[in-house]
Amino acid sequence: MALTAAMTSLLVSLVWFCAATVRAQRDRFVFNGFQFANLSLNGVAIKRHNGAVQLTKETFSSIGHAFYPRPLSFDSHTSFSTTFVFAIVPPVPGGGGNGLAFTIAPSPLLLGGQAGQWLGLLNSTTDGSSSNHVFAVEFDTVEGMKGDIDSNHVGIDINSLVSIASKTASYYSENNRKQDLLLDSGVRIQAWVEYSAHEKNIEVTIAPFGVARPHRYLISHTLDLSSILLPSMYVGFSSATLKAEAEHYVLGWSFSLNMEAQPLDLSRLPSVPRPPARPKRALAIKIGASISGTFLLLAIAATAAAYLIRRAKLSETPEEWERDLPHRFAYKDLYLATKGFKDHELLGSGGFGKVYKGVLPGSRVEVAVKRVSDSSKQGVREFIA
Numbered sequence: 451m452a453l454t455a456a457m458t459s460l461l462v463s464l465v466w467f468c469a470a471t472v473r474a475q476r477d478r479f480v481f482n483g484f485q486f487a488n489l490s491l492n493g494v495a496i497k498r499h500n501g502a503v504q505l506t507k508e509t510f511s512s513i514g515h516a517f518y519p520r521p522l523s524f525d526s527h528t529s530f531s532t533t534f535v536f537a538i539v540p541p542v543p544g545g546g547g548n549g550l551a552f553t554i555a556p557s558p559l560l561l562g563g564q565a566g567q568w569l570g571l572l573n574s575t576t577d578g579s580s581s582n583h584v585f586a587v588e589f590d591t592v593e594g595m596k597g598d599i600d601s602n603h604v605g606i607d608i609n610s611l612v613s614i615a616s617k618t619a620s621y622y623s624e625n626n627r628k629q630d631l632l633l634d635s636g637v638r639i640q641a642w643v644e645y646s647a648h649e650k651n652i653e654v655t656i657a658p659f660g661v662a663r664p665h666r667y668l669i670s671h672t673l674d675l676s677s678i679l680l681p682s683m684y685v686g687f688s689s690a691t692l693k694a695e696a697e698h699y700v701l702g703w704s705f706s707l708n709m710e711a712q713p714l715d716l717s718r719l720p721s722v723p724r725p726p727a728r729p730k731r732a733l734a735i736k737i738g739a740s741i742s743g744t745f746l747l748l749a750i751a752a753t754a755a756a757y758l759i760r761r762a763k764l765s766e767t768p769e770e771w772e773r774d775l776p777h778r779f780a781y782k783d784l785y786l787a788t789k790g791f792k793d794h795e796l797l798g799s800g801g802f803g804k805v806y807k808g809v810l811p812g813s814r815v816e817v818a819v820k821r822v823s824d825s826s827k828q829g830v831r832e833f834i835a
Contacts, residue, residue, distance in 0.1 A: 476520060476522065477522065477523075477706065477707040477708070478704075478705060478706035478707060478709070478711070478712070479518065479704070479705055479706075480703070480704040480705075480711070480712045480714065481702060481703045481704070482702050482714055482715045482718040482719060483500075483501030483502070483701065483702060483718060483719055483720050484497055484501050484502070484503050484700075484703075485497075485500075485501040488519055489503065489516050489517065489518065489519060489686075490515075490516070490517040490518070490519045490558040490684075490686070491503070491514075491515070491516050492514075492515050492558070492559060493505075493506075493512070493513040493514040493515050493570065494506060494507050494512045494513065494514045495514030495515055495516050495689075496514075498699075498720070498723050500720040500721065500723060501701075501719075501720040502699050502700070502701050502720045502722070502723055503516045503687075503699065503700045503701075504697060504698070504699055504723070505550060505687060505688075505689035505698040505699065505700065506689050506690065506691050506696065506697060506698045507691075507697060508539075508540075508541065508695045508696065508697050509691065509695060510691060510692065510693060510695060511565045511566070511691060511692050511693075512565065512690065512691050513563060513564075513565050513570035513688075513689070513690045514570065514688075514689050514690075514698070515558060515559070515560055515563075515570060515686060515687070515688050515689075516686050516687050516700060517553075517558030517684045517685065517686025517687070518558075518684065518685050518686055518705070519558070521682040521683060521684055522682075522683055522684070522685060522707060523681060523682065523707075524679040524680065524681060524682075524683050524707075525676075525681065526647065526676035527647050527648075528647055528679070528707055528708060529644075529645055529646050529647045529648070529707070529708050530554075530643075530644075530645050530685075530705070530706065530707050530708075531642075531643070531644050531645075531705070531706050531709065531710045531711040532552065532642070532643050532644075532685070532703070532704065532705040532706070532711050533640065533641065533642045533643075533703075533704050533711050533713070533714060534552065534640070534641055534687075534700060534702060534703040534704070534714075535638050535639065535640045535641075535659060535700070535701045535702045535703075535714065535716075535719055536550060536589065536638070536639055536641065536687075536698070536699060536700050536701065537636065537637060537638050537639065537698075537699045537701065537722045538550070538589070538591060538633055538634040538635075538636070538696050538697075538698050538699075539634075539636040539696060539697040539698075539699065539722060539723075539724075540591075540634045540636065540694065540695060540696040540697075541695055541696075543632065543634065543635045543636055544602075544632055544634060544635070545634070545694065546591050546634035546691075546694055546695065546696030547566070547591050547592040547634075547691055547692060547693065547694025547695070547696055548565075548566050548567055548569060548590065548591060548592045548594065548689075548690050548691055548692055548694065548696075549569055549588060549589050549590040549591045549592065549633070549634075549689065549690075549698075550569065550588075550589050550687055550688065550689035550698045550700075551569050551571060551586040551587060551588040551589065551607070551687065551688050551689070552586065552587045552641070552643055552685075552686075552687060553571065553584065553585070553586045553685070553686055553687060553688050554584070554585045554586070554679060554683050554684070554685050555571075555582075555583070555584045555585075555683065555684055555686075556583050556584075556680055556682070556683060556684070557684060558684045558686060560688060562575075562576055563688065563690075564690070565690040565691060565692050566592075566594065566690060566691070566692030566693070567592060567594030567595050567611060567692070568611055568690065569586075569588060569590075569611065569688055569689060569690045570688040570689060570690040571584060571586060571607075571611065571688050572584065572609075572610070572611060577609075577610050577611060577612070578609060578610045578612070579609060580609055582609040582610075583609070583678055583679070583680050583683075584607070584608075584609055584678075585607070585608060585675060585678055585679065586606075586607040586688070587604065587605070587606055587607070587641075587643050587654055588604065588605045588606075588607055588611070588613065589604055589619070589633050589641070590602075590603050590604075590605060590633075591633050591634040591694075591696070592692075592694060595611050595612055595613075596612060597612045597613065597616075598613075598616075599616050599617075599618065600618055602618060602619050602632060602633050602634075603616050603617060603618050603619055604616060604617055604619050604633075604654055604656060604668060604669060605617075606652060606654065606669060606671055606673070608673075608678060609678070614671065614673075615669055615671040616669070617668050617669050618630070619631045619632070619633050619656065619668075620656075620668060621655070621656055621657045621658070621661070621664050621668065622664045622665070622666040622668075623664070624662075626666065631656060631657075631658065634696060636722065637658070637659065637722065638658075638659035638701060638719075638721075638722060639656055639657070639658060639659060640656065640657055640658075640659055640661075640663075640714075640716075641654070641655070641656045642654070642655040642656075642663060642711075644710075645673075645675060647675070647676070650672060650673060650674045651670065651671070651672055651673065652669075652670070652671055652673045652675075653667040653669065653670045653671075654667060654668055654669040654670075655667045655668055656668055659716070660716060685705055687700050697723075699722060699723070701719045701720050701722070702714045702716075702718075702719040702720075783810060783811055784808065784819050786811050787808030787809055787810050787811060787817065787819065788806040788807070788808040788819055789808075791804075791806055791819075791821060792806075795807045795808065797818060803820065803821050804820075804821050805818055805819065805820050805821075806818070806819045806821065807819075
């Protein structure tokens with residue numbers, strides 16, 4: 451009987467231990483690359499062969515999401531810690547869009563999220579609604595939203611893409627000097643996000659890949675997430691492009707509830723996949739076609755202008771005194787006959803103007819053409835005499 455009781459007690463302990471272990475595994479995880487990771491991917495997001503998660507393609511107006519597949523439990527006492535490595539790869543460093551965001555949301559699908567400045571999170575209708583229950587830390591490379599401080603900033607978002615706190619992307623070196631950091635440089639960047647439910651404060655820190663975590667944060671903001679985070683939430687990433695192309699990658703990710711996230715093993719993280727030569731070539735073709743098209747339009751405009759000017763020169767309106775003459779030659783015929791009133795066809799000049807030698811087109815009859823001068827002081831009678 452005593453043995454049975456002991457076995458029962460041991461079994462209960464094992465069940466409790468296993469349940470606690472499963473709960474602990476769900477409350478924290480670490481992905482040093484995503485080769486074998488089970489993630490919820492939607493939009494254009496894919497897992498690359500080297501273990502990187504690609505959120506967007508180098509195309510216009512694309513959206514991608516990558517989330518941990520199981521919901522996590524939150525309450526008013528829940529803190530969280532996360533660190534991840536990302537890269538934004540545009541065709542030209544500093545020319546990409548629109549950015550990515552670490553996100554905590556009620557659903558991994560983010561239905562209704564739009565491209566561009568909305569980062570695939572919200573849209574113009576839902577932005578600002580308290581029913582969103584969306585928390586995000588954005589890494590924004592386009593000055594698109596109202597209130598954006600520049601086109602290279604980190605911001606904290608609550609139910610809206612209008613950040614409640616933001617700073618130009620930078621980090622503090624070991625000697626406490628502030629160093630700028632270009633988000634869409636195409637190189638790996640590490641970020642840390644820490645929320646304390648007890649202190650009701652959130653801190654965001656970034657640094658170049660391989661640089662130790664700075665002792666000084668980039669953003670520290672007083673914030674109570676108890677009314678934002680529902681009892682069941684999903685954690686992950688959202689990204690989007692619009693008019694500016696870029697490939698957005700997440701290369702490693704560690705997350706934990708109520709304790710510090712486990713450090714990433716940087717030596718195991720995948721490198722940034724480089725775009726194939728074709729997109730760059732296509733970009734060159736686009737630029738070349740744009741330049742060629744511009745020159746073609748200018749050439750067409752110049753040709754049209756020259757034609758209109760020539761046509762204006764050759765156009766005429768008969769005057770009243772010409773109606774009494776037995777024959778009238780068109781100005782165009784006289785212009786052609788004198789080869790455009792060239793000086794080498796000049797026969798002489800007088801007070802009325804100049805006389806040119808000409809050959810009428812068609813009949814080939816030689817004629818003398820009198821052309822009145824604007825400065826002539828003689829009248830019509832003297833001219834036709």
